[in-house]
Amino acid sequence: MLDVTATEEIANDARARSNVLRLAAAQALTGANSAVIFATGSIVGATLAPDISLATVPLSMYVLGLAAGTLPTGAISRAYGRRVAFIIGTFCGVLTGALGAFAILHSSFWLFCCATFLGGLYGAVSQSYRFAAADGASAAFRPKAVSWVMAGGVFAGVLGPQLVQWTMDIWPPYLFAFSFLMQALVALVAMAVLAGVDAPKPAPADMHGGRPLLAIARQPRFIAAAFCGIVSYPMMNLVMTSAPLAMQICGLSVSDSNFGIQWHIVAMYGPSFFTGALISRFGAPKIVAVGLVLEAVGAAIGLSGLTAMHFWACLIVLGVGWNFSFIGASALVLERHRPQERNKVQAFNDFLVFGMMALGSFSSGQMLAHYGWSMVNMVVFPPVLLGLAVLSLASFAKRRAKLQAAGEIPGSGI
Numbered sequence: 001m002l003d004v005t006a007t008e009e010i011a012n013d014a015r016a017r018s019n020v021l022r023l024a025a026a027q028a029l030t031g032a033n034s035a036v037i038f039a040t041g042s043i044v045g046a047t048l049a050p051d052i053s054l055a056t057v058p059l060s061m062y063v064l065g066l067a068a069g070t071l072p073t074g075a076i077s078r079a080y081g082r083r084v085a086f087i088i089g090t091f092c093g094v095l096t097g098a099l100g101a102f103a104i105l106h107s108s109f110w111l112f113c114c115a116t117f118l119g120g121l122y123g124a125v126s127q128s129y130r131f132a133a134a135d136g137a138s139a140a141f142r143p144k145a146v147s148w149v150m151a152g153g154v155f156a157g158v159l160g161p162q163l164v165q166w167t168m169d170i171w172p173p174y175l176f177a178f179s180f181l182m183q184a185l186v187a188l189v190a191m192a193v194l195a196g197v198d199a200p201k202p203a204p205a206d207m208h209g210g211r212p213l214l215a216i217a218r219q220p221r222f223i224a225a226a227f228c229g230i231v232s233y234p235m236m237n238l239v240m241t242s243a244p245l246a247m248q249i250c251g252l253s254v255s256d257s258n259f260g261i262q263w264h265i266v267a268m269y270g271p272s273f274f275t276g277a278l279i280s281r282f283g284a285p286k287i288v289a290v291g292l293v294l295e296a297v298g299a300a301i302g303l304s305g306l307t308a309m310h311f312w313a314c315l316i317v318l319g320v321g322w323n324f325s326f327i328g329a330s331a332l333v334l335e336r337h338r339p340q341e342r343n344k345v346q347a348f349n350d351f352l353v354f355g356m357m358a359l360g361s362f363s364s365g366q367m368l369a370h371y372g373w374s375m376v377n378m379v380v381f382p383p384v385l386l387g388l389a390v391l392s393l394a395s396f397a398k399r400r401a402k403l404q405a406a407g408e409i410p411g412s413g414i
Contacts, residue, residue: 027152035160065120074347089125097184147276153269224394225332267319291325
């Protein structure tokens with residue numbers, strides 16, 4: 001029986017490794033699409049918007065699309081398989097590029113916001129790549145599968161900003177219009193890559209059964225995982241979306257902001273080559289804690305000066321912190337559900353993360369316009385401290401439960 005189980009785990013891990021290669025490539029291509037939006041969104045917004053305080057609304061619409069797309073992605077994946085959801089997502093990516101270029105050519109702010117919303121829907125589907133990589137994999141391989149797929153984002157960090165740099169002036173005076181057309185082409189390539197992912201339609205037994213979502217969501221470790229995701233991603237997004245416009249306000253060039261976003265994205269995904277191994281060795285909670293602390297350090301750097309180097313260092317440290325905290329939180333989510341529960345639990349987790357991110361994102365432009373770059377960074381500290389406290393309480397509760405089960409706590413009755 002043990003030999004049969006071991007053989008099945010080896011076969012499943014071999015299938016997962018094959019999927020990881022395609023999903024990592026798709027992560028790179030999809031990440032390049034989001035990099036184009038984040039590198040240009042607030043600058044295009046400032047050009048097209050009726051008021052400068054609305055400059056980051058296109059980026060907020062992207063985040064709203066992320067939140068809006070998470071639950072439908074889970075529902076489609078559960079009913080028709082993940083591959084169908086992936087293809088629908090890349091089609092949204094193609095529409096993003098085409099509509100974004102059209103909006104810039106016709107100076108339409110609200111059409112541009114619609115384009116970035118579609119980009120958010122595409123991004124919502126891409127968030128499930130990391131979970132798809134772990135489908136069917138052994139418990140030992142899951143953190144590595146998640147980490148390796150996220151590592152594909154390293155190439156997005158190079159491809160996306162360079163795509164902007166090479167194409168932003170091709171259609172003068174329509175800055176970035178051609179960049180969005182190239183984004184549509186990149187989404188088409190991603191569609192071809194994802195068409196080969198081995199992600200069959202779930203068996204009927206996997207579409208029903210399992211515990212109620214509320215019962216799963218009440219687990220202390222799930223609460224900690226979701227809350228840390230809610231802190232790590234929105235706080236990173238708040239700073240990242242404001243940074244290009246803040247750099248422009250401080251007199252720095254578009255090339256400076258492109259460089260900062262490029263290395264921020266590399267820092268977000270580069271550690272993924274070893275984050276999974278660190279989680280396997282030290283445990284997800286410790287890696288999440290380190291990541292949250294690094295996000296606070298990045299915000300502190302942002303408060304220390306307004307030179308290009310300060311912006312770049314802030315974004316790089318923030319990216320590394322996001323990698324540790326978000327991948328660690330994702331690994332904790334994978335520990336909290338059974339196979340037949342995965343789509344609804346993963347979609348619910350991402351809905352919480354990106355729903356909160358959307359709420360924060362709409363305030364970033366107002367915050368930057370009325371209170372400045374310093375306030376954007378100061379807002380990071382309270383949620384990070386609260387996230388560390390929740391993580392500590394969940395870890396304490398787990399240790400106490402183990403001691404009670406072993407009868408080592410006086411008065412436990414065991």
